[in-house]
Amino acid sequence: MSSLLAEKSRRRIGILVFDGVKMLDFVGPAEVFVEANQSVPGYEVVLVSPDGASVQTSIGGPLEVSGAAGDAGRFDTVMVPGSELPPARFVTDEVLAAARILSANTRRLTSICSGAFVLAELGLLNGRRATTHWKFVHDLARNYPQVDVQPDAIFVRDGNLYSSAGVVAGVDLALALVEQDHGSDTARRVAQSLVVYMQRAGGQSQFSASLTGPVPRSALVRRVVDLICADPAFPHTVQTLAAHAQVSPRHLTRLFRTELERSPAEYVGFIRFCVARDLLHAGHSVTEAAMSAGFGNSEALRRAFIARLGVSPQKYQQRFRSTGSAAFEHDAVVAVS
Numbered sequence: 001m002s003s004l005l006a007e008k009s010r011r012r013i014g015i016l017v018f019d020g021v022k023m024l025d026f027v028g029p030a031e032v033f034v035e036a037n038q039s040v041p042g043y044e045v046v047l048v049s050p051d052g053a054s055v056q057t058s059i060g061g062p063l064e065v066s067g068a069a070g071d072a073g074r075f076d077t078v079m080v081p082g083s084e085l086p087p088a089r090f091v092t093d094e095v096l097a098a099a100r101i102l103s104a105n106t107r108r109l110t111s112i113c114s115g116a117f118v119l120a121e122l123g124l125l126n127g128r129r130a131t132t133h134w135k136f137v138h139d140l141a142r143n144y145p146q147v148d149v150q151p152d153a154i155f156v157r158d159g160n161l162y163s164s165a166g167v168v169a170g171v172d173l174a175l176a177l178v179e180q181d182h183g184s185d186t187a188r189r190v191a192q193s194l195v196v197y198m199q200r201a202g203g204q205s206q207f208s209a210s211l212t213g214p215v216p217r218s219a220l221v222r223r224v225v226d227l228i229c230a231d232p233a234f235p236h237t238v239q240t241l242a243a244h245a246q247v248s249p250r251h252l253t254r255l256f257r258t259e260l261e262r263s264p265a266e267y268v269g270f271i272r273f274c275v276a277r278d279l280l281h282a283g284h285s286v287t288e289a290a291m292s293a294g295f296g297n298s299e300a301l302r303r304a305f306i307a308r309l310g311v312s313p314q315k316y317q318q319r320f321r322s323t324g325s326a327a328f329e330h331d332a333v334v335a336v337s
Helices: 002-009 023-036 093-103 113-121 137-143 169-182 184-194 219-230 238-245 249-260 264-281 286-293 298-309 313-320 325-330
Strands: 011-016 043-049 075-080 106-112 155-158 161-164
Touching: 011 023, 011 093, 023 043, 023 106, 023 169, 023 184, 043 093, 075 093, 075 113, 093 106, 093 113, 106 113, 106 169, 113 137, 113 161, 155 169, 161 169, 169 184, 219 238, 219 249, 219 264, 238 249, 238 264, 249 264, 264 286, 264 298, 264 313, 286 298, 286 313, 298 313
Parallel strands: 011 043, 011 075, 075 106, 106 161
Antiparallel strands: 155 161
């Protein structure tokens, strides 16, 4: 009797693979579900292809599958990974037909990376929020104008549809699904076992603050940027930064405007804002975020948010905070950059 109950409690995870599928897109999430089985009688991972034949992955080797999508039965969750190939090449009629069958036989439908193009081509994302890898967001928005593309989110939920950015973001999404199914303690144990973040918030930016915007071209500006990013709360001034670089404040300002399109003071403010935003995503209070990021007090952070986003930090956090199951309950896993 106990074995029968355990079998009924298992959740089948179907992963659609195809020629050219990116290996890391589906292996990472699959390992999350498999690892969760160490703690709960949870998941059965099933690989399916459009016709049941083995496929060639992104790393070149053949991959055996359990069978064809049309014969796979019902799933709790279906994942559609992406490819390094352009969507026009891997989103074939065969892949679309398989995804259409799977989407009609699952409780949750998810995409990883450019797998979002499969769901979009089927019309499943029309009128929905979705994301994909930053390399593909503009193409997704241009080719599918009915999709509300969230360009900077790690993962997004809209109803029973979930989408994530590239590769490792699929692990973040899988951890969030495990947390939704079995609670934060189980998800935390899985993350610890895999030596990954508990999970990055879905609305957290795909980019670290220092990777957003123009990249320093000179070693001198890079040194100053590294100093700012290493300790954004330090009371940096153009004078202290110029002294660190051993140049005049005027010369440093000229280099920053040329290479980063911001003055040193503007860049410090930008980094502090990004740090505070991510702290809010992680669940810190407005006061904690303000102090840790170097704003000094919550009022200064409030002014920065109003100036950049037109909303207060409190309202931003209420709408966009996305830590675990609570985020899914409120469908709030979208980032604003």
